[in-house]
Amino acid sequence: MSTAIPFLKGHGTENDFVIVPDPENALDLSPAAVAALCDRRAGIGGDGVLHVVRSAAHPEARTMAAEAEWFMDYRNGDGSVAEMCGNGVRVFARYLQHAGHVGEGDLAIATRAGVKTVHIAKDGDITVGMGRARLPEGEVTVSVGAHSWPARNVNMGNPHAVAFVDDLARAGTLYSPPPVSPASAYPDGVNVEFVVDRGPRHVAMRVHERGSGETRSCGTGACAVAVATARRDGADPAVTGTPVTYTVDLPGGRLTITERPDGEIEMTGPAVIVAEGEIDGDWLESALR
Numbered sequence: 001m002s003t004a005i006p007f008l009k010g011h012g013t014e015n016d017f018v019i020v021p022d023p024e025n026a027l028d029l030s031p032a033a034v035a036a037l038c039d040r041r042a043g044i045g046g047d048g049v050l051h052v053v054r055s056a057a058h059p060e061a062r063t064m065a066a067e068a069e070w071f072m073d074y075r076n077g078d079g080s081v082a083e084m085c086g087n088g089v090r091v092f093a094r095y096l097q098h099a100g101h102v103g104e105g106d107l108a109i110a111t112r113a114g115v116k117t118v119h120i121a122k123d124g125d126i127t128v129g130m131g132r133a134r135l136p137e138g139e140v141t142v143s144v145g146a147h148s149w150p151a152r153n154v155n156m157g158n159p160h161a162v163a164f165v166d167d168l169a170r171a172g173t174l175y176s177p178p179p180v181s182p183a184s185a186y187p188d189g190v191n192v193e194f195v196v197d198r199g200p201r202h203v204a205m206r207v208h209e210r211g212s213g214e215t216r217s218c219g220t221g222a223c224a225v226a227v228a229t230a231r232r233d234g235a236d237p238a239v240t241g242t243p244v245t246y247t248v249d250l251p252g253g254r255l256t257i258t259e260r261p262d263g264e265i266e267m268t269g270p271a272v273i274v275a276e277g278e279i280d281g282d283w284l285e286s287a288l289r
Helices: 031-038 086-098 219-232 281-287
Strands: 005-012 015-021 048-054 070-076 105-111 114-120 126-132 140-144 147-155 159-164 191-199 202-209 244-250 253-259 264-269 272-279
Touching: 005 086, 015 031, 015 086, 031 048, 031 070, 031 281, 048 086, 070 086, 086 105, 086 114, 086 126, 086 219, 086 264, 086 272, 126 219, 140 159, 147 219, 159 219, 191 219, 202 219, 219 244, 219 253, 219 264, 272 281
Parallel strands: 015 048, 070 105, 159 191, 202 244
Antiparallel strands: 005 015, 005 272, 048 070, 105 114, 114 126, 126 264, 140 147, 147 159, 191 202, 244 253, 253 264
16 A cells, blocks of 8 residues: 555535545545544544545446446545535535536536435535435434433434534533434434524534534534424425525534425535645555554
């Protein structure tokens, strides 16, 4: 592994990623390698890794190759595999534009949660079609210390528990996953969002992302929060026939989430490439010993 490996660094509302272009899927990015790259003190640092692979070259994405040329092989900061990352899709699209693979306009990106439609606008913002939310039945409770709150179970291709609180400080440090019960509701773990109201159709949130800890932003989490808030507010576009839009403030910035009458959810926000360089192969090899 002594050969240098190209990388870039990017973020979407400060949810940051190490981007590893690997069109032919030639790299063996083990969980330990991903964790080493995402280490903020001893590595490059990031909430996760965006492994950029042509769909036809990846066994998990070949069936999507006819719809989407590129596959976002997303990994959490601890090296675990994730189904989907909303901010990651925007940064992934920005990388494809930066590299000259795509231009402004529409494109499709394959993910483990299916093919996502993306629009790169002239003003720089990127809109991602995030699919439809599923709202599993059953009561869920989130706890932090002595405090507990009822939560809404929302699945955006990955699982979320959304709790409404009166103060975001009540979420504590979010260093470790907040306990959620019943555990059987989330057999593979869960992203937990804490939400406060800021105004009409305007909320703020903090999130503990499964496998990454508290992050500055979470795109699928913002979508889950918008859907949970709409239902709390009695708004369901499938019933009214009218789209509903929420502004969601996160520690790292602002996202706009729209749920349409057909159930499709669109997320709009910025995505930035901040650096590019080479990973020293010898360093990575030594980090894995």
